Amino acid sequence: MAIQKFLSGNEAIAEAVKLAKPAVIAVYPITPQTTVVEKLADFVANGELKTEFINVESEHSALSALMGASAMGVRTFTATSSQGLLYMSECLHYAAGGRFPIVMMNANRAVALPWNIFGDQRDSLSQLESGWIQLYAENAQEAFDLTLSSFAIAENHAVALPVMLNVDGFALTHTYEPLNIISQEDADKILPPFKPFFEMNLEKPLSLGFSAGPRDNTAFKQHQINGMKAAAKLINEKFGDLVDAYKLENAKYAIITLGSISGLVRDVIDELQSDGVKVGLLRLRSLRPFPEEELRSALANFKTVGVLEKNLSVGAENAVAKEIKSALYGLENAPQVLAFSGGLGGRDISANEIKDIISKIIGGEK
């Protein structure tokens, strides 16, 4: 049985974490993730959540502490944003290579300089190659659902990879929505107790994180690739697909998005389709694993697609657009791919700007 609550995105994530009952939470506050930390600290203080809550002195330590906890065989959670995520960067690669199934919420925010605390996606997109699963939520309900799913995905033994759940800063973290919060009983069905993939204990000590030189290194990376493939299969089967198609059936043009802007894009598409414009939406729910097959089959007969990301690759085509182009490469009559940057440093993307982008897609110009 679900109950309705009126919550912000951050509060929704904290509610989901409470239902997931991680044994260790190590976290350092940073705007716009802070209220997740506050809410979790409240739960711990009033006895609703029994967990080892470590107030670390940095994000680097947060993730390091969780690798240790995870190695001891328990469920772990952290949350961060922007500069905090970048400060973790070394540990991100470490956690993925170590196959630690840590779940982390990342409040998508701009990165300095110029200093900016508002939402865009440059933080997580700069970490695509860290080996983490990267999911993107469109609204607070999806953020809630995906938080529970993230634990189930990370902890699946065929996967055994950390998950970064990305939620647009302010647009999702701080806006309120009526939400369905499932019961503890239902949450337990989605998420059984954690069974470690490997476990460190005093009876059976492990040499954790050994080095593997030129002869052996590639083999461990190949195992990671297999983990990612298993994640793609699991998400498609149980957690709502890597991509979310909206009104693509009769479309010849598509706009591709990730995160909260997709809601407004849907409204614009409704309006344009009622005027006979053949444009649809493809929202990426996952960037790692990257939905290559899904994109190839969804967009096979399209003329032009435009990728709108809150990101900027200085001196090259934007990261997500480039990956979509690469996914479509070799298709017969592959659609033309146009790249659009928007929403940098929290700048609003209006419905009119989306219409502009769509007319550029239809016109085939940049």
Add this chain to the structure above:
Amino acid sequence: MATDPNNKRNPNRPQIVSWNIPSKLEDYLPYPHAPSGVLIEGHANWRLEKPIVDCVACKNCGTCELLCPDAAIFYEEVASAKSAKSIAIDYELCKGCGICAFECKFNAIKMEKE
């Protein structure tokens, strides 16, 4: 992975668990964590020179034991003298960096060509 029966190591030292280099991917561990004692990358074959302790010059000060970056130096019981202990080097773990020889104030460690 098994402890090598021919490996005559000091029983108080970490035992080395032999590891066969896998020939195919499935034989590799899926994560870089192994039971303690497995040396995926042995250090012994990194060495160009090996440290040799001169037990007469050695004052048992413990500096080298403290400073060895690979915990390859330890105190070993001396068979001939009850409760006496002397410095010993675990050549399975020593990588030949020479820090011990450099730091010894009594010139009791010499690096010798392998």
